[in-house]
Amino acid sequence: MSEQLKWILVADDDADFLELVTVKLEMTLGSGLKIITAANGLEASSRLPYQAFDCIITDLKMPVKEGQALIKTVTQSALNGTTPIVVITGEPDRSLEKKYKQLKQFEKPADLDEVIKHVEQQIKLGPTDQRLTADLLNNFIKGVSEFIKETTQFESTLDVPYVKEENAAFQGDVFRVYDIRSGKSKARFLVGYPKTLLGSLDSKFNASSGDLKRLTGAAGKVIYDRLMKRGTGKGTTLSDSGYFDDPNDPGYEIERNRKGIVIPIKCQGDEKI
Structure with missing residues (x-):
């Protein structure tokens, strides 16, 4: 690779x-x-x-x-x-x-x-704050876009990324946290999935549309597969570090209090991931 x-x-x-x-x-x-x-x-x-x-x-x-x-x-x-x-x-x-x-x-x-x-x-x-290397970050973004198109046939477009402030709410209905490591580089991604997108995945992943935890787990595996196929490099790992479907969940509150970068991806009209 x-x-x-x-x-x-x-x-x-x-x-x-x-x-x-x-x-x-x-x-x-x-x-x-x-x-x-x-x-x-x-x-x-x-x-x-x-x-x-x-x-x-x-x-x-x-x-x-x-x-x-x-x-x-x-x-x-x-x-x-x-x-x-x-x-x-x-x-x-x-x-x-x-x-x-x-x-x-x-x-x-x-x-x-x-x-x-x-x-x-x-x-x-690397960058002065030790964030993810450029190629790994770019490949993750492209991997999410490819996942949307290949599994749902929805077209997706990347909106301008922006800095997330502490306590700012996330976009989406169901949330997965992914930790990616590649060599000394590491980063945490929180992906907010709209339910309309997840509803189109039930036949693809052989899961009930109500089984959101299983659907988002399968989605993460597809995103990782696309990440690796883009030639990300040996030793790259993706860990599933959290699942939230309730904004009152303590884990969600912890993630919401973190700073980071928001990368909105539009799909199916104005829905965003």
Whole structure:
């Protein structure tokens, strides 16, 4: 099974330099990379709401949206708020490193070997809050979407993820908590299933539509199977860590008090999972 991909976003308005950095990354770090390029800060920003990255490389002086505005957008992003940022610029602003702890600057003309070495180190260390690696997070989201389509034939669309506040209620009628581990990375997902979606699964899983615990348990196994088929990597485990169908359940209250990221997936009209 393939190893997890490492997702890198590179933003620079100099097309030649953009290509040089991309080639250098691929030559040095190998084939396990997914590099997304952007010609300006606005184009790069459009990737942030729907895609988690392991590292973001940017210039400061760019048209449309400058690097400093992009950096601010990164740090406010639900999926990339703690992603390591590498700035390669002819006009460094040293105050940025004091303001953003995950940021490192290199002045042009930069030693690209030194830059790539730093990028590699940051990828190994992971996001500054030790949340899930980008590829595993992206694959989990895609796995849920594939589960919806394959088991219910409903089309699904991903809404913009956002940060969940403490005590905020979850969307859905029945809830499952999943813990995922892959190497040193770990994360907890709470999936809220609408009953309308679960009602379409009874024939698929040979269970009564009223047996919600069994249906959601089977759904979790399908999501994990899709996760593994996407090449998540060896040693990845998914544990079923809780089931709630009553908002007054003490376990539900514990989960509701946690902070995290909400990733709404629309299916069958306005229903969300």
